[in-house]
Amino acid sequence: MKSTTYQIGHIPVILYGEPCKKGYLFIHGQGGCKEEAASFAETATVLGYQVLSIDLPQHGERINCKDGFDPWTIVPELQTVLCERKAYWHQIGIRANSIGAYFALLAFQNEGIFQALFVSLIINMEQLILDMMKWSNVTEDELHKQTEIATAFGQTLSWPYLSWVRQHPMDAWKSPLSILYAGGDTLTSLAAIIGFSKAHNAELTVYKEGEHWFHSAEQLAYLRTWEQKSILFR
Numbered sequence: 001m002k003s004t005t006y007q008i009g010h011i012p013v014i015l016y017g018e019p020c021k022k023g024y025l026f027i028h029g030q031g032g033c034k035e036e037a038a039s040f041a042e043t044a045t046v047l048g049y050q051v052l053s054i055d056l057p058q059h060g061e062r063i064n065c066k067d068g069f070d071p072w073t074i075v076p077e078l079q080t081v082l083c084e085r086k087a088y089w090h091q092i093g094i095r096a097n098s099i100g101a102y103f104a105l106l107a108f109q110n111e112g113i114f115q116a117l118f119v120s121l122i123i124n125m126e127q128l129i130l131d132m133m134k135w136s137n138v139t140e141d142e143l144h145k146q147t148e149i150a151t152a153f154g155q156t157l158s159w160p161y162l163s164w165v166r167q168h169p170m171d172a173w174k175s176p177l178s179i180l181y182a183g184g185d186t187l188t189s190l191a192a193i194i195g196f197s198k199a200h201n202a203e204l205t206v207y208k209e210g211e212h213w214f215h216s217a218e219q220l221a222y223l224r225t226w227e228q229k230s231i232l233f234r
Contacts, residue, residue, distance in 0.1 A: 001045055008084045012061040016041035016051040022091035023050035029098030033060030040095050043227050072164055078107035105170045113175040115232045120212045121179055122188055123196045125165045177202040178230045182210030
């Protein structure tokens with residue numbers, strides 16, 4: 001499978017597949033990197049698509065960059081990448097994981113995306129932050145006063161982040177959407193994902209044996225099969 005690495009501005013990217021007029025942007029989740037798209041690209045390129053994947057701030061080649069892993073940094077970056085791809089692709093889809101899917105919802109809700117494939121989608125970031133505060137016994141007043149509070153489970157609670165999320169709701173998603181949800185997902189409830197799917201006419205697949213992070217051989221095999229079945233042939 002052909003692959004080419006280059007940069008869009010300061011963003012390292014990898015492009016899989018032969019030149020064509022349609023493709024998917026791949027957006028990894030926390031802890032991922034652009035090379036994570038290789039498995040999806042093996043499926044998509046055979047079906048006539050290219051796949052372009054990027055390193056988000058503080059990940060992959062950008063592990064030591066000063067840019068923050070936050071929506072006010074990442075959403076404009078994703079929009080820049082999409083703009084670059086519009087010069088080459090007439091049809092653009094999205095394949096995204098976890099918080100990467102949340103960023104994609106914010107960045108592309110007003111774009112003419114022909115299909116989005118989201119895995120372990122985080123749909124209510126405000127509620128997730130409030131849940132993490134509860135897990136850590138942190139009140140809003142405490143977070144407001146301290147600005148940032150590190151947690152025992154490795155995440156840093158941030159008042160600016162919570163404030164930004166509240167000020168920038170995901171208003172609407174109009175493009176065709178397929179979601180793969182894991183039965184063992186502890187970050188988004190099944191009830192929430194069902195409600196979101198119904199509201200946005202999304203095709204929802206629930207994999208009961210899955211976890212938020214698809215990583216075991218069985219989970220990855222299920223993910224690959226879901227991708228193969230979900231990619232639109234057009």
